[in-house]
Amino acid sequence: QVQLVESGGGLVQAGGSLRLSCAVSGRTFGDAVMGWFRQAPGMERDFVAAIDWSGDDTDYLEAVQGRFTISRDNAKNTVYLQMNSLTPEDTAVYYCAARWGVRIPPVRWNEYDHWGQGTQVTVSS
Secondary structure, X not given: OOEEEEEOOXXXXXXXXXXXXXXEEOOOHXXXXXXXXXXXXXOOOEEEXXXXXXXXXXXXXXXXXXXXXXXXXXXXXXXXXEEOOOOHHHOEEEEEEEEEOOOOOOOOXXXXXXXXXXXXXXXXX
């Protein structure tokens, strides 16, 4: 059974940083493409970042480009999202997602098979 467990969320002031982690178990992590999404109250779940199996190919929401960095450690079965220069607009529940069987990480949430439980990120002004 595949499990994704996020951690690292919290409350931070505008301009601050957080690093989210997502630990994956139950299937070969190195074969998965991974994504991070976020959902604010009353809003749709939005793509934030994605990474291929090797870590060489990444993609970002334009609004986070240059502030957020997605990375992975296949030896630790973990994907990370380093978030810098946070703004109140980044406040949301952040979810990691996994997909096996593709080379290019999707940007649509409904193309991922497995999801974590989410971690709250709150940025105060």
